[in-house]
Amino acid sequence: MKVLIITYYWPPAGGPGVQRWLKFVKYLPSFDVQPHVYIPENPTYPLTDQDLLAEVSPEAVLVKKRITEPYAWASVFSKGNTKKISSGIIPDKKKQSALQSLMLWVRGNLFIPDARVLWVKPSVHFLADYIQQNGIDTVITTGPPHSLHLIGLGLKQKAAIKWIADFRDPWTTIGYHKELKLSKYAANKHKTLESRVLNTADAILVTSPTTRKEFMELTDKPISVITNGYDNEVVVKQPLDDKFTLAHIGSFLSERNPRALWQALAELVNDNPEFAEKFRLKLIGAVSREVLNSIADYGLNSYVDNLGYVSHAEAVAQQRRSQVLLLIEIDTPETKCIIPGKLFEYMVSNRPILAIGPEGADMAEIVKTTNTGLFALYTEKQKIKDTLIRYFAEYQKGALKSHAIGLQHYSRKNLTEQLASFLKSI
Numbered sequence: 001m002k003v004l005i006i007t008y009y010w011p012p013a014g015g016p017g018v019q020r021w022l023k024f025v026k027y028l029p030s031f032d033v034q035p036h037v038y039i040p041e042n043p044t045y046p047l048t049d050q051d052l053l054a055e056v057s058p059e060a061v062l063v064k065k066r067i068t069e070p071y072a073w074a075s076v077f078s079k080g081n082t083k084k085i086s087s088g089i090i091p092d093k094k095k096q097s098a099l100q101s102l103m104l105w106v107r108g109n110l111f112i113p114d115a116r117v118l119w120v121k122p123s124v125h126f127l128a129d130y131i132q133q134n135g136i137d138t139v140i141t142t143g144p145p146h147s148l149h150l151i152g153l154g155l156k157q158k159a160a161i162k163w164i165a166d167f168r169d170p171w172t173t174i175g176y177h178k179e180l181k182l183s184k185y186a187a188n189k190h191k192t193l194e195s196r197v198l199n200t201a202d203a204i205l206v207t208s209p210t211t212r213k214e215f216m217e218l219t220d221k222p223i224s225v226i227t228n229g230y231d232n233e234v235v236v237k238q239p240l241d242d243k244f245t246l247a248h249i250g251s252f253l254s255e256r257n258p259r260a261l262w263q264a265l266a267e268l269v270n271d272n273p274e275f276a277e278k279f280r281l282k283l284i285g286a287v288s289r290e291v292l293n294s295i296a297d298y299g300l301n302s303y304v305d306n307l308g309y310v311s312h313a314e315a316v317a318q319q320r321r322s323q324v325l326l327l328i329e330i331d332t333p334e335t336k337c338i339i340p341g342k343l344f345e346y347m348v349s350n351r352p353i354l355a356i357g358p359e360g361a362d363m364a365e366i367v368k369t370t371n372t373g374l375f376a377l378y379t380e381k382q383k384i385k386d387t388l389i390r391y392f393a394e395y396q397k398g399a400l401k402s403h404a405i406g407l408q409h410y411s412r413k414n415l416t417e418q419l420a421s422f423l424k425s426i
Contacts, residue, residue, distance in 0.1 A: 001033045003138045003423060004063075004131060006123070006148050008116055010039040011056055014049030014312065016250065016341040020168055020207075020228055021142055022055060023412040024419055029059040031420035036060070036136065038127060040067035040119065047286075051311045065126055068118040070111055108180030112189050113171070117147040124154035131159050138423055140205075142166040144174070149197040156200055162426050165197055166205040168228075173214060173334045194218070203426050205419075208362040210337035222426075226418055227366075229410040230344040238320040244275070244395050246354070247282040247322035249315050250342050254290040255330040258356045259298075260378055264385035266298040268392075275392055284318055285309055315342075319349040323400055324391050327367075329357035331378040336361045344410050347372045352402045354387055370410075372402045 005025065009017035025035045035057070041064040056062075111117050131139070139161050141152035152163045171194045172187075182190070198204060198219040205224055206212050212223045246265075269276040281295070283306045295304060310318065319325060325346045329338050336358045343363055346353050353373025355363060364375035376383045394400040408414060 001138070001424065002036060002134065002136050003028070003033055003140055004036045004038060004127070004136045006038045006127075006139065006141045006151050008040060008043065008145050008148060009045070010037065011052035012048045012050050013043070013045040014047035014052070014309070017144070017168065018049075018052060019312075019341055020166075022052065023229070023231055024416050025060050026055065026057045026231075027413050027416035028420060029057065030413070031417055033420050033423060034059070034061070036063060036134065038063045038065070038123070038130075040064065040116075042066050042069070044069045047309055049311050051313050063130065065119075065123060067116065070106075070115045070118070105181040108182045109186045112186055113150075113193055114145040114147050116145040117150070120147055120150045120154065123151045124158065127151070127155055128158040131155065131161060136161065138162045138164065138426070140164045140166055142168060143171070144169055146171050146194075146197075149201075150193065153197055153200055162202045163200070164203050164205055164423070164426065165201040167211060167215075168207055170211050170214065170334070170337060171197075173337075203422075205422075208337040208339050210360075210362050214337065224422055226415055226422070227339060227410065228341040228344055229412045229415045230348045230407070231412045233316060236317070238317055241280070241321050241323060243280040243323075244278040244392055245280045245282050245322045246324045246326055247284060247318060248326040248328065249284045249319060250340065251285050252283060252287040252291045252328070253330070254288040255332075256328040257288075257291050257294050258328055258378055258384075259294060260376075260381035261326075261328075261354075261356060261384055262294055262298040262300060264381050264388060265300055265303075267385065268388060269300070269303065274396075278392075278395075279303055280305055282307065282318065282322060284315060316345060316349075319345060319351065322351055323395055324388075325349065325351050325353050325373075327353055327355040327357075327363065327373075329355075329361060329363065331358050333358060333360075339363045339366065343367070347402075347404055347407055347410065350401050350404075352391060352400065354384070354391075356384065370404050370406055372404045 005021055007021050025037060028035045037060050107115060139152055139155055141148045143149050149165050152165060156163045172190050195218060198215060201221060203222045204215060205226055207227050209225055212225050215223050281304045286309060327343055329335050339362050347370055353367055355367050355373060355375040359377055367373050367375050374387050391400055
């Protein structure tokens with residue numbers, strides 16, 4: 001079976017968006033599926049990780065075509081703002097500069113559904129011939145960017161193919177969507193395009209039960225949940241940090257700002273001299289100015305190690321060195337469907353997780369059923385504090401670790417087997 005996977009994020013892209021299909025492509029040949037992967041020849045990635053190039057399957061057929069990137073134009077005027085906005089870090093409304101506000105308006109209203117929409121028409125024209133010449137059975141589009149689903153929509157109209165639309169994140173209910181200063185026309189166009197994709201694709205893939213439930217209200221096409229997962233990576237055994245380190249790995253967006261956590265930590269360092277001596281907060285990845293300001297407001301600056309963006313391999317190593325891993329999601333009903341990809345790597349790190357997010361979050365159920373940590377709401381400051389006290393006591397005894405169960409369900413190879421069965425059933 002031959003499948004054409006259309007994705008924007010591919011090595012050397014860094015960050016979470018690249019991992020899902022990089023790993024599926026790695027294992028698909030084991031299940032008699034040959035992956036052809038269509039990617040941009042000249043992308044503008046906000047993050048890069050050259051080490052990931054070594055993980056590309058030699059059995060994958062890579063197909064490239066140039067893309068016209070508005071983000072490349074915008075970076076001429078403001079490289080810093082362009083990089084932040086393209087990576088999802090949107091400044092607080094009250095603190096946006098005139099340039100930032102203008103860039104968000106342009107992004108939301110002139111490039112629908114997103115800034116990669118100029119790649120759609122040339123890709124449809126090119127791939128229609130490629131599909132015929134190479135005997136492709138099935139096309140998979142993965143978003144965001146959701147403009148890639150419009151390539152699938154165009155190909156479905158031109159070629160006799162089965163088309164699967166894979167949503168790593170939702171479309172119109174994703175957390176940052178309402179921050180794009182959308183006009184009524186733009187908001188309606190997003191809804192219209194979303195509906196056309198959901199009702200034209202032969203099947204839909206999603207990463208969480210909540211997204212499946214939301215989409216079932218919009219389409220009667222079959223929808224399957226295949227979550228992200230972990231790979232059985234060979235990682236040199238890491239010595240644990242001597243300090244009581246709480247590590248957050250990945251983008252720390254403005255909306256992911258758990259003040260209850262900062263308050264709990266401030267109380268602990270003020271009330272417990274031993275905690276104050278041992279505690280460190282490790283921030284690994286892009287961190288918004290609003291989050292850093294909140295940490296400073298609670299008097300925690302002197303406890304912070306801000307390491308910035310690191311390679312995926314180094315991020316995995318940092319996970320396994322840290323005493324406790326922080327998993328933070330935005331506190332809104334729209335984000336309860338988000339299951340961060342790093343959760344699955346956290347789960348196999350043997351380190352306990354402290355997760356904070358919205359009520360009804362899908363990630364809470366996974367943390368609970370795998371026994372890998374504790375989930376708290378943004379309002380549950382005392383629960384967060386009590387958990388930290390318990391973790392710190394276990395750390396002092398040298399007994400702090402997670403006691404995970406049932407993790408094999410989330411291995412990338414097992415998930416790819418599910419994917420291969422799904423592809424052959426459509």
